[in-house]
Amino acid sequence: MLVEIKGRRALFACLVADVSEEEPFRASFPDRAPIAIFKADGAFFALDDTCSHGQASLCEGFVEKGTVECPYHAALFDLRTGAALTMPATEPVTAYAVEIDDGKLYVVVGPT
Numbered sequence: 499m500l501v502e503i504k505g506r507r508a509l510f511a512c513l514v515a516d517v518s519e520e521e522p523f524r525a526s527f528p529d530r531a532p533i534a535i536f537k538a539d540g541a542f543f544a545l546d547d548t549c550s551h552g553q554a555s556l557c558e559g560f561v562e563k564g565t566v567e568c569p570y571h572a573a574l575f576d577l578r579t580g581a582a583l584t585m586p587a588t589e590p591v592t593a594y595a596v597e598i599d600d601g602k603l604y605v606v607v608g609p610t
């Protein structure tokens with residue numbers, strides 16, 4: 499569901515309670531690719547769920563020190579920027595700003 503949060507377009511992704519440091523959340527949408535929601539060191543991050551190197555779900559990866567490791571070939575992606583930090587991935591995944599409102603987590607997808 500597309501909503502306006504602080505003057506920007508955002509998608510409702512999940513409840514805050516749906517995400518933990520141990521269990522990322524894969525937010526699915528009817529009209530776009532899934533987005534992975536991570537919690538690390540108390541902060542939330544959102545990245546395109548599909549690895550830029552292949553068809554792996556980053557939600558199934560290993561989160562450590564501000565990165566997620568792809569479960570297929572172990573490329574590391576920066577949780578804040580989506581940058582590919584190690585081979586074999588060379589392209590970033592899209593990173594999204596996250597907004598929390600009333601226990602709900604939204605992913606910012608653009609200006610209004």
Ligand code: FES
Pocket residue numbers: 549550551552553554568569570571572573585586587
């Ligand atoms: S599919 Fe992610 S590194 Fe290959």
